[in-house]
Amino acid sequence: MTARHLLRHSPAASEILTKWTCEHRDSPYPTAAEKETLRGLTGLNVRQLNTWFANYRRRKQAGRPSKDTSATTPQLVTDAIENEPDTQAVPEQETSLLLQGKKFQCTFCTDTFSTKYDWTRHETSCHIPLKRYICCPFSAVQQCASTGNQICAYCGLTSPTSEHIASHNHDYCQSREPNARIFLRKDHLRQHLRSVHECGMLPHMDDWLLEAAWVNSRCGFCGERFTTWNERNEHLASHFRDGYHMGMWKGCRGFDGAVSAQVIAAMPPFLIDLERLRPFPFSASNAKRGPGLPQNRSWEFLVAGLHRLVKYRASQSRPVSDQDLQDEARLLTYGSSTADIHTAADNPEWLDLFKKAYSLGILTCLTEGQEPYTAEDLEVYHDLGIAIPSLSQEQRTSALLVLFQNDGPIPKAYRRFSASRVPLQKALPFETISGPWPDAVGVPKDTGSRA
Ligand SMILES: [Zn+2]
Numbered sequence: 001m002t003a004r005h006l007l008r009h010s011p012a013a014s015e016i017l018t019k020w021t022c023e024h025r026d027s028p029y030p031t032a033a034e035k036e037t038l039r040g041l042t043g044l045n046v047r048q049l050n051t052w053f054a055n056y057r058r059r060k061q062a063g064r065p066s067k068d069t070s071a072t073t074p075q076l077v078t079d080a081i082e083n084e085p086d087t088q089a090v091p092e093q094e095t096s097l098l099l100q101g102k103k104f105q106c107t108f109c110t111d112t113f114s115t116k117y118d119w120t121r122h123e124t125s126c127h128i129p130l131k132r133y134i135c136c137p138f139s140a141v142q143q144c145a146s147t148g149n150q151i152c153a154y155c156g157l158t159s160p161t162s163e164h165i166a167s168h169n170h171d172y173c174q175s176r177e178p179n180a181r182i183f184l185r186k187d188h189l190r191q192h193l194r195s196v197h198e199c200g201m202l203p204h205m206d207d208w209l210l211e212a213a214w215v216n217s218r219c220g221f222c223g224e225r226f227t228t229w230n231e232r233n234e235h236l237a238s239h240f241r242d243g244y245h246m247g248m249w250k251g252c253r254g255f256d257g258a259v260s261a262q263v264i265a266a267m268p269p270f271l272i273d274l275e276r277l278r279p280f281p282f283s284a285s286n287a288k289r290g291p292g293l294p295q296n297r298s299w300e301f302l303v304a305g306l307h308r309l310v311k312y313r314a315s316q317s318r319p320v321s322d323q324d325l326q327d328e329a330r331l332l333t334y335g336s337s338t339a340d341i342h343t344a345a346d347n348p349e350w351l352d353l354f355k356k357a358y359s360l361g362i363l364t365c366l367t368e369g370q371e372p373y374t375a376e377d378l379e380v381y382h383d384l385g386i387a388i389p390s391l392s393q394e395q396r397t398s399a400l401l402v403l404f405q406n407d408g409p410i411p412k413a414y415r416r417f418s419a420s421r422v423p424l425q426k427a428l429p430f431e432t433i434s435g436p437w438p439d440a441v442g443v444p445k446d447t448g449s450r451a
């Protein structure tokens, strides 16, 4: 079994074995029959199984459930590699072995692609819909491209009267909220035309597909910021060609709230590399776990659980340490606070973000159904890996308007986090808040305050 092979199988195997040890804590020595069963479940051979248990007991005796909180590779995997005599240590760079030549990596899920075209198409079709059909975005009377005649935008009738235009319910539709006239799919526009305007699709309506070009974002490899989607894609593509992978990504995607509100099926970008090692990594293109299913549940569950812990401790005026949060995360995820597997809480960036989100009060909507969030906070939800709570009609409308007005760079390129907004007593439940919020680095002071 090669290191490559072992790496691919170890995370699933480790989870199975850890679960077994949790259930047999008093005596973590499997019988011959149990070993046979575990071999069947994990695909490991006898020697690998024995090595794993020896490691497990050694760690348990040493009392170090999980020391290296900065590592993004689960300790078990590296240990398994270290203890495999016929394999060599795998350099850090190769922890993303599973990419297998697919250089271009989705920044929303664990999918990877061999071409830039496939990568960008995946991101815009599965995660961030930047193209929308808008009903009659121009005038109701248009010039026909082939004949030059004035025609009705709905049915193509030459020289239409104002009564004719009115008969298509033009004013009614135009007066509605933008999101009642904006459609993700062509067949939705067709349906709308039939039911509201009593007409069908005509060739000139292909021009009604509008693309949002101005999108603020950032690069998680070098921190550079962009105002257009193309600029961002060109930049990230060159990083990927140079061998960068999502294990090197730091911080958020840098979207404004308006864009974040459109994002679907997204996980924290800086956890993607860790997620690849799990048995069923979060993937938007995997049909069984595709968009529409509650893919974010595991992080939501974790955030809600940790939130409960912090609130409980706060009610007793007891602070919460990083270790408390990490142990609780393991308990919530694997049923044991001593399980030797990393959770999102072992990623310092995620943990920091959780504390910030707690202090900003945006987590209460998860557990108490309140709506304390504002447009600027929306990306925090994605960065934590939880779905944005349903927006009000007004918020949806303004989000869409910002995205599709397309008249130049969108201002407020920075998410406006401010340390001063966090009331001191709210920040107190944590013993430490370590390090600055990664995205706050380089944010000009004058944009850093929020009313
Ligand atoms: Zn994806």
Ligand SMILES: [Zn+2]
Binding pocket: 135, 136, 173, 174, 181, 192, 196, 197
């Ligand atoms: Zn319409």
Ligand SMILES: [Zn+2]
Binding pocket: 152, 153, 154, 155, 156, 157, 160, 164, 165, 168
């Ligand atoms: Zn007409």
Ligand SMILES: [Zn+2]
Binding pocket: 219, 220, 221, 222, 223, 224, 235, 239
């Ligand atoms: Zn960069």
